[in-house]
Every structure is written in C-alpha cells, then in structure tokens.
Amino acid sequence: MATPTLQVALDLLDLDRAVEIAAEAVQGGADWIEVGTPLIKSEGMRAVRTLRERFPNNEIVADMKIADTGAIEVEMAAKSGAGIVCILADADDAVIAEAVRSARKYGVRLMADLINVSDPLARAREVAGLGVDYINAHVGIDQQMIGRSSLDLLHRLTGEVNAPIAVAGGLDAGTASAAVAAGATIVIVGSNIIKAADVTAATRRVREAIDHPEIRPREKESPDAVIRRLFEAVSAPNVTDAMHRKGAMAGIISICGRVRAVGPAVTVRTVSGDWAKPVEAIDIARPGDVLVISNDGRKDISPWGELATHSAKNRRLAGIVIDGAVRDVDDIREMGFPVFATATVPNAGEPLGLGEINTEILCCGQEVRPGDWIVADESGVVVVPRERAYEIGRRAMEVRKTEERIREEIRRGRTLSEVSELLKWEKRR
Numbered sequence: 001m002a003t004p005t006l007q008v009a010l011d012l013l014d015l016d017r018a019v020e021i022a023a024e025a026v027q028g029g030a031d032w033i034e035v036g037t038p039l040i041k042s043e044g045m046r047a048v049r050t051l052r053e054r055f056p057n058n059e060i061v062a063d064m065k066i067a068d069t070g071a072i073e074v075e076m077a078a079k080s081g082a083g084i085v086c087i088l089a090d091a092d093d094a095v096i097a098e099a100v101r102s103a104r105k106y107g108v109r110l111m112a113d114l115i116n117v118s119d120p121l122a123r124a125r126e127v128a129g130l131g132v133d134y135i136n137a138h139v140g141i142d143q144q145m146i147g148r149s150s151l152d153l154l155h156r157l158t159g160e161v162n163a164p165i166a167v168a169g170g171l172d173a174g175t176a177s178a179a180v181a182a183g184a185t186i187v188i189v190g191s192n193i194i195k196a197a198d199v200t201a202a203t204r205r206v207r208e209a210i211d212h213p214e215i216r217p218r219e220k221e222s223p224d225a226v227i228r229r230l231f232e233a234v235s236a237p238n239v240t241d242a243m244h245r246k247g248a249m250a251g252i253i254s255i256c257g258r259v260r261a262v263g264p265a266v267t268v269r270t271v272s273g274d275w276a277k278p279v280e281a282i283d284i285a286r287p288g289d290v291l292v293i294s295n296d297g298r299k300d301i302s303p304w305g306e307l308a309t310h311s312a313k314n315r316r317l318a319g320i321v322i323d324g325a326v327r328d329v330d331d332i333r334e335m336g337f338p339v340f341a342t343a344t345v346p347n348a349g350e351p352l353g354l355g356e357i358n359t360e361i362l363c364c365g366q367e368v369r370p371g372d373w374i375v376a377d378e379s380g381v382v383v384v385p386r387e388r389a390y391e392i393g394r395r396a397m398e399v400r401k402t403e404e405r406i407r408e409e410i411r412r413g414r415t416l417s418e419v420s421e422l423l424k425w426e427k428r429r
C-alpha cells in the first residue's frame, strides 16, 4: 500500500497564524497544505501565493469550493501557486467541464468535494468521468455537528469509483486511521490539528495513525452518554458561545463555588416555598439528572435545604438549580453538592403538595422542559433544548478547541487583540 497523503486544512481567517500553524503541521508530518475556504474568503489569492512561497516543498491545495465560473477560478488558484484546486461536485456539469479544461491548461489537478451531494456514489462516478482527478468524501463542519460521518460516506465510495479518494470531515487520529484502512489515499484534517495547542504533536499522532492503519471497533455509546461526555468536557461559557449567546439563566450562582452539574432536567414548579414537590422529585429523578425548580423567583422562603440535598446526593442526582432561595448553606457547602440558587434565606416553607413535576417551567428567564440539558458551573447555568443537545455539545467542543490554540498563542507572548485581529474584524457601520 502506498503511503497515504496527509493534508492539513487551514480553516482560519488570519494568514500569519495560518503560516505559523502550517509550519508546525509540516514539522509533524503533513504533506499537503490546504488553503481553507475561510482563509481564501478572508485573504484571497494572497493566501495561496504566500503559502506557496513559504512552503516550496509541499503541495498547496486551494479549497475554492467552486460553484460557477470553473475556468477562471481554477486559473486564479493555479496562477497563485496551487497544485490542486477544489470544486463542488454539486456544481453543474458545464462548470466541472470548464474547470477540467482550465486545470489541464494550467497544469493543476482538480478535487471534487461531495459535500451535500444527494447521491454521492452516482455523482462521484460522473465527475470522475468528466475528468476530475480526486474525489473528496467530505462531510462539512455544520453537518458533522448534527452527527453525519465522513467515514460512512467513504464506505459508500471505496472500490466503486475510478479515482483516488480523499476523505474529510471531523477526522482525528483514530478515524483517520480507519479511513485509510477503508481505502482513502488522502486524509484531510482541519480542526483536530489546527486548533491543538501543540499542532506538531497533533499532526504527528495523525501521521502515525495513517501510516499504520487499522480498523478499530467503534465504541458503542448511547446517544445520552455521548451528550453527557461532550457537556462534561466543556464549560457553561463554551455552551452559550455555541448557542450564540442564548440559554443562560440570569441572576443565579453556585452555592458551593467550584462545582459543576451536567444532566437532563427534571422540572419542578412549586409555589411560595412549598417543599413537597421538590422533595418528591428527588425520588422521580434518575441518577445523573438535574432538578430544576421554579419557586416563582421568591427569595424570602426556601423550598430547599440540607436534608433535601443529602437525599439528592444519595440518589446520585447531578445537581439542583432553583429559581428561588435555599437554606442550610454551610451544610450544603460541606457536602460539596452542586446547588445553584438565586438567593439564600433561613426560612423554611411548608409541604403543601402544590405545584407540578415534569412540566414546562420558566427558570431565571429561561424556559426549561423535562429532558432539556443543563450545564452549570461557577459562571452560571445554561439550558440546552433537548433536540439540539448533541449538536450544541459538538459545537461547544469546537469552541473549547479554538480557545486551546488561542490560549497557547497568548502564552507565547501575543495579545488577545493580536490573535483575534480585533481591529480588522470590528463590525463596520
């Protein structure tokens, strides 16, 4: 088997950062350098020219995602120094045919990207027939976030298409290795290399994995276990970032300081400090659930205290979130159990049995339904609609990864303003 090609995808906005990251990736064993679509949109053909000059020994791939004017876009990329130009397989045959003619004229190769193609196998065969050089089994970044898999797409193509197959879409060392074992000859990795604090080490891990490919049995995890794993790895701020600043409860804090609670909500609506329903809900909740209680925002009476916390802890609940007050704070702190509340007050309520369990409630300004996911830490409490929990978990992980690299660049001496090119990207009016 020929050595597979490792292509690093520079999906960044800033050319200086892209050059630095590319250098580290090449040191780790990347063969081809892809000028990612965001970089091309941000910096234009200057990005292709610069990377060509800085990396004379590496193939430069221009991810133009061509949809129209095939000839001129291939010409631009070729004249700027790209050796391979990416076109959308979804483009009309007329666009692909023109791009192929232009590619032959300027001595470059074409890679057709199967992103969003409804019948990938049929289209892959067609574009290969039109003269495209490589087929890219690509699942795009937004598609990955809702659970689509590039490996699944790859499996539909290998051995069926008369062209070398590249694969892209959320690959890491493990999935890259499996992709080569399944027949991919070009492995494209973006996020899991370029967002790493140590890009060289991350590239090396992928290099090593694809040079010794193996099919590893995929871990069987339930959807809820995957969601929990994702949310446990991120912070509440990562989650609100992923939700475009939505989902955060207002005016609620952690009673025990540095604790976290992650889990699906069991909701409780109670009235005027009545503690019957909150305590009944402890027995209804499953281990790992978060009890989310609305007490009409009343801060003068506590429907929750130490004994309830003790009981919740015994039942292995993940935490308590209450739009209202709690008491016995010193005992709760001693238990170190995650309780999030809007106030503390020593007054107890009465067990009257008013209210409801597992209905939609409003908690600190956010609607919470049974089964919505809660991510709470010292920064606050975020509620994630249950139908978007997987997607938001994936997006929050990407936020976390992006911050890892930025943190590393700040550690190396840059300011946050420089790393994020603040002046360039301030919103123009």
Ligand SMILES: O=C(CO)[C@H](O)[C@H](O)COP(=O)(O)O
Pocket (backbone or CB within 6 Å): 009, 010, 011, 036, 037, 063, 138, 139, 140, 141, 168, 169, 170, 171, 188, 189, 190, 191, 192
């Ligand atoms: O073309 C792209 C997005 O449209 C990316 O370059 C490609 O998906 C690889 O990046 P990642 O590994 O982060 O998915």
